[in-house]
Amino acid sequence: MILNRLEVRGLRILRHVRMDPVPGLNLIHGVNGAGKTSLLEAIHLLSTGHSFRTRQLNPLLAPDCDVVEVVARLLPRESGKAFPVGIRKSRDATMARIRGETARSLADLARLLPLQVMHPESHLMVSGGPGYRRAFLDWGCFHHDPDYHALWRRYRHLLSQRNAALRDRSPARLLSAWDSALGEAGRALDQARASHLDALLPYLDTLKRDLPETAELRLEYRRGWPAEASLTETLGQTLQRDRSAGFTQVGPHRAELICRLQERPVAQVASRGQQKSVVLLLKMAQSLWMAETLGHPPVVMVDDLPAELDASHRGWLMECLQGLGAQVFVTAIESDQVPLSGWGCWQMFHVEHGTLRVGD
Known part of the structure; x- marks a missing residue:
């Protein structure tokens, strides 16, 4: 599956953000605390029901919010039309939906959107x-x-x-x-x-x-x-x-x-x-x-690519990801820290104070 639409509401600094990722490399850059990692947390929440940083809800909630909601459109790689999926978490309940119907379990979402995550605590x-x-x-x-x-x-x-x-x-x-x-x-x-x-x-x-x-x-x-x-x-x-x-x-x-x-x-x-x-x-x-x-490959997310990886290892990983043919989400403080050579399909996103815009 490929994510071709993502909307996040009430997650940390992201009060309401919409993202239209490309099937190849999605490079998300911005200063520390801007909301880069929160975007990846939202995708992880959609797939697994929890963040890769915490299994608790309270740390995820934006100020004065009682609910976190992530909705998306998934596009099958082989053929077919995009369809909606979503998850809504409150202190009282978790509700997941696939194609407009309530999911039997969070495992159904995980099967649709397999994720590999690499982050500073990996x-x-x-x-x-x-x-x-x-x-x-x-x-x-x-x-x-x-x-x-x-x-x-x-x-x-x-x-x-x-x-x-x-x-x-x-x-x-x-x-x-x-x-x-x-x-x-x-x-x-x-x-x-x-x-x-x-x-x-x-x-x-x-x-x-x-x-x-x-x-x-x-x-x-x-x-x-x-x-x-x-x-x-x-x-x-x-x-x-x-x-x-x-x-x-x-x-x-x-x-x-x-x-x-x-x-x-x-x-x-x-x-x-x-x-x-x-x-x-x-x-x-x-x-x-x-x-x-x-x-089919998993969706791959790499949070803070330059952390503890020198230029040689960053180049090796990005080359491997190209060969994998996966949809990739990478975060970095500076966009020039991520090698873009060889990527035929890529898009850059800039995050600032919890808002997202396309481009440099």
């Missing part, structure tokens, strides 16, 4: 906790398999029920029933993640040739329980330990994707800039995988 994907890296794998699984989201929700529900039973000191017979169902769902979740990582490896190997600092990058996937046993068996073996802790300590919710450079975790040996290079590598590999495997 280094947390390799330096933060395992949840960041599980989310990276889950993103790919979600867009590859229409049933993955339901599987993920089922696993989370079963896990919550088992944890409640542990805290309530329920009998072993009842816990055994949870173990069987949780083990089956967990096995399917793990297989999907492992398969997705395997599918990304060829793209990573190709991209690493142009980023020497990532040449020695190695990825190790740990599923969250011992390899020699099924999850159901392991849950039975760890029952007493789980009772003492009050929660389930094994399973795909404890899975980890370990990123190593020089045989050590990236967070321990890499600078912030090198960590960001690894993140760019992973996200570009996943974007290329989507374009080739599913037939």
Whole structure:
């Protein structure tokens, strides 16, 4: 899908902004605090129901506003007419609409508008906790398999029920029933993640040739329980330990994707800039995988492109994005910080005090 109309109301400094993006590169520039990142937050809100900076509503609300609203038109890449989508969030409710009808869930919006986001805090994907890296794998699984989201929700529900039973000191017979169902769902979740990582490896190997600092990058996937046993068996073996802790300590919710450079975790040996290079590598590999495997690239958003990326890395990323054929949104303080060479379709937008205008 391509965004060909975006309207934002009540989001931070953006009281009412309309944008008509082009299918190629959309370069948004302006001073700090002008509203550049807020535009990207609006697109992320439309796709996922939350900002990439916060999951809370209050920080997003413009002064004296109780509602955030983002409406857009999406244009299918292959053929067809543009159609409306939108999301409205208040302190009491979230409502999403697709083609004039209420969406069944926010997942329906996410499927229509897959996003890859790179921003100044993206280094947390390799330096933060395992949840960041599980989310990276889950993103790919979600867009590859229409049933993955339901599987993920089922696993989370079963896990919550088992944890409640542990805290309530329920009998072993009842816990055994949870173990069987949780083990089956967990096995399917793990297989999907492992398969997705395997599918990304060829793209990573190709991209690493142009980023020497990532040449020695190695990825190790740990599923969250011992390899020699099924999850159901392991849950039975760890029952007493789980009772003492009050929660389930094994399973795909404890899975980890370990990123190593020089045989050590990236967070321990890499600078912030090198960590960001690894993140760019992973996200570009996943974007290329989507374009080739599913037939369409995600929409890519890069917030503050020059942050911690030198001119060489900025050029590499922009060249990769050209080859990807994606609709791209890039923010920067100065427009000349973003390489435009080779882009046949691009548009510049200037943001100032929450207002948007086309051009330099």
